[in-house]
Amino acid sequence: MGTREQIVEAANRLFYQQGYERTSFASIAETVGISRGNFYYHFKTKDEILEAVLEARLQDTRAMLARWTEGAATPLKRVFRFVEIVVANRADIEHYGCPVGTMTSELAKLDHPSRAQAVDIFRVFRDWLREQFTELGHAANADDLALQVLAFSQGVATLSNAFGERGYVKREVERLKTRLMSLDT
Amino acid sequence: MGTREQIVEAANRLFYQQGYERTSFASIAETVGISRGNFYYHFKTKDEILEAVLEARLQDTRAMLARWTEGAATPLKRVFRFVEIVVANRADIEHYGCPVGTMTSELAKLDHPSRAQAVDIFRVFRDWLREQFTELGHAANADDLALQVLAFSQGVATLSNAFGERGYVKREVERLKTRLMSLDT
DNA sequence: GTCTATAGCTGGATAGAC
């Protein structure tokens, strides 16, 4: 893997675990195992790394959703697949929250130029969920349902991160799935 | 108002609007209108200011909930009062997110010693909501319901902050209130 | 492409005069 990709990967993880503001060039360089000087050959400013990280996350998200679209047979199963992210990643979420939600929140407070790019990741999920609900026969309020599922995952992620209680995420996910099943006609 | 109180008030606002990590002593001192040197007469470290801010928020929260307990006639109306916070504060939330959620998330990433204190604010809301649902006759799952309402407000706050769409918060709040009304026997 | 060295700035924190 090229140095540039290694930098993006390390920055991606550190931004998630420590936050963008907190993460320094030095710590990224140290993680990758290169000097700070070399760093600037690949990225001129910290904002450039952020852009690359957000771009990578966007691509990863699109790829993941494409796999889910192909892999799950019914739209309801696809929505379930989304909802179960918080279960699969619950260990990380307990420590660092949702990568998408915490990043958009931080960039909003910093009034950062890349804020819109971070929100785009939310938008990709929202569009994909809307499609699933449309296929499910709820075209009229598909976007509303998409936002509800997104809000659910954000709420659960925030509280799981705050309280760190065993079983909480799974319990809430099961309840939402039960509610969602009543949408299947 | 004493200088110390002014510092806490300014820090409280800046921590909310910019985040803890981003906010510098200089900016707090400038907001209050004192020198950096004077600052250290009142607080020895940045962590001490954070503790004072969190303590103030905790007191404010308790006081607000006590007013609501007295002011609203029924437990359902009290829960509504809570849910409507996101409507009343929607302008701030669009800009900076929920003060409680974003603070706990940031302190979690920073692995900050005061993280538990920030979570206590969530806990005060949770306990108060649980009491309301208990009074409402749902003692068996009062804590679950409290967490659901909390998660709702966090999810809506995060998405409102991300998308900034007019009408979104009000619409979601109305929907939750409708759902909650079915709990009233 | 990668390194060392270093500039220039801002952060938190201290000392001491008033």
Place this chain on the structure above:
DNA sequence: GTCTATCCAGCTATAGAC
């Protein structure tokens, strides 16, 4: 209680050798 002056560490960013 409030100020000015100052220290030192850490940060982003640059220059130039290899």
